[in-house]
Amino acid sequence: LDQAAGEILRLGRRAIAAPGDVSDPEGVKTLFATIERDFGRLDLLFNNAGLGAPAVPLDELTFAQWKAVVDVNLNGAFLCAQAAFGLMKRQSPRGGRIINNGSISAHAPRPFSAPYTATKHAITGLTKSIALDGRAHDIACGQIDIGNALTEMAFKMTQGVPQADGRIAVEPTMDPDEVGSAIVHMASLPLTTNILTMTIMATKMPFVGRG
Numbered sequence: 001l002d003q004a005a006g007e008i009l010r011l012g013r014r015a016i017a018a019p020g021d022v023s024d025p026e027g028v029k030t031l032f033a034t035i036e037r038d039f040g041r042l043d044l045l046f047n048n049a050g051l052g053a054p055a056v057p058l059d060e061l062t063f064a065q066w067k068a069v070v071d072v073n074l075n076g077a078f079l080c081a082q083a084a085f086g087l088m089k090r091q092s093p094r095g096g097r098i099i100n101n102g103s104i105s106a107h108a109p110r111p112f113s114a115p116y117t118a119t120k121h122a123i124t125g126l127t128k129s130i131a132l133d134g135r136a137h138d139i140a141c142g143q144i145d146i147g148n149a150l151t152e153m154a155f156k157m158t159q160g161v162p163q164a165d166g167r168i169a170v171e172p173t174m175d176p177d178e179v180g181s182a183i184v185h186m187a188s189l190p191l192t193t194n195i196l197t198m199t200i201m202a203t204k205m206p207f208v209g210r211g
Contacts (some may be wrong), residue, residue, distance in 0.1 A: 001017035001018070001019060002017050004017070005017040014039070016034070016038060018031055018034060021076075022049045022072060022075075022076030022077075022079060022080055023071035023072050023075050023076045023079070025079055028076075028079040028080055028083055029083060031083070032080075032083035032084065032086075032087060035087070036087055040091075041087070041091040041096075042084055042087045042088060042091070042096055043096045043097065044096060044097050044098075044099070044187050045080060045081065045084040045096070045097075045098045045099070046099045046101070046183065046187075047076075047077040047080055047081060047098065047099065047100045047101055048101045049072055049073075049076050049077075049080075050072065050073055050101065050103075051068060051069050051072040051073060052069065052113075052115075052116050053065040053066065053068070053069050053113075053115045053116065055110075055111070055112040055113065055162070056112055057112060058112075058114055061114065061115070065115065066114075066115045069115035069116055069119055070115065070118075070119055073115075073116070073119035073120070073123070074119045074122050074123065074126070077100055077123060077126060078126060081098050081100070081126070081130055081141075084096065084098055085098070085130065085133075085134065085137075085139060088134075088137065088138075088139050089137045089139070093138075094137055094138055095137060095138025095139055095140075095191050096138075096139055096140075096191075097139070097140045097141070097142075097186075097187060097189075097191065097194075098130055098134075098139065098140070098141040098142075099141075099142055099143070099144060099183060099186055099187065100123050100126065100127045100130075100141070100142070100143045100144075101123075101143075101144060101146065102120050102123045102124060102127070102143045102144060102145040102146075102197075103116070103120040103123075103145055103146060103147075104145055104146070104147035104148075104199070104201060104205075104207055105117045105120040105121075106120040106121055106123060106124050106143070106145050107145065107199075107207075108207065110161075110162070110164075111162045111163070111164060112162070123143065124143060124197070127141055127142065127143040127196070127197070128196070131194065131196060138191050139191075140189075140191050140193075140194040141194070141196075142186055142194055142195045142196050142197065142198065143196070143197050143198070144179070144182060144183060144186065144197075144198045144199075144200065145197065145198065145199045145200070145201075146179055146200055146201070147174075147199070147200070147201030147202060147205050147207055148171055148172065148173045148174060148201060148202040148205045149173065149174055149175070149176040149178070149179045149202075150173035150174065150175065150176060151176055154173060157170070157171040157172075157173050158170060158171075158173065163206065169206070171202070171205050171206060172202040172203070172204040172205050173202050173205075174200075174201070174202040174203075178200065179200055182198060182200045186198065
């Protein structure tokens with residue numbers, strides 16, 4: 001967080017690094033109170049916090065592992081969106097944009113990924129509900145579904161990951177900067193225009209097609 005804030009500050013813009021737990025309702029309230037106090041308004045929320053569970057068969061998954069993923073991926077996105085929604089409603093001029101980070105898993109699961117996949121499917125419903133409820137308040141909401149951006153988390157793709165047919169295969173990846181550019185595009189649109197869902201993926205990753 002400090003590194004990201006530092007990069008923004010070097011561009012001559014204001015930035016605050018505020019560590020916290022998005023699954024903690026009181027912590028989220030404190031965060032958004034800080035935003036309102038220090039910046040006066042909020043124009044964009046990018047819900048990016050995410051967590052995965054061990055890749056184990058469903059019957060070996062503990063409830064604690066399931067709950068940890070739901071608390072961050074779904075409850076955290078809801079709490080942050082809820083706080084942002086309230087601030088965007090009451091600020092003047094009103095309105096703003098919420099972008100939820102979905103996943104290719106919002107469309108199709110990987111093996112042994114029930115908690116992650118379930119939350120990402122739920123994010124799609126949350127996105128559409130916010131988009132609908134936000135109309136009256138000039139609040140736009142969209143979702144970006146990302147496939148195989150080569151972050152540290154996705155490095156394992158270059159070593160081989162389980163496939164639906166049981167094979168282990170290396171998967172193509174893409175530059176995360178391309179994802180950043182896509183998010184900037186979504187964020188830069190006027191509030192009269194909304195990208196409800198965008199899928200951005202490594203062109204040759206095994207998502208489209210059979211097998």
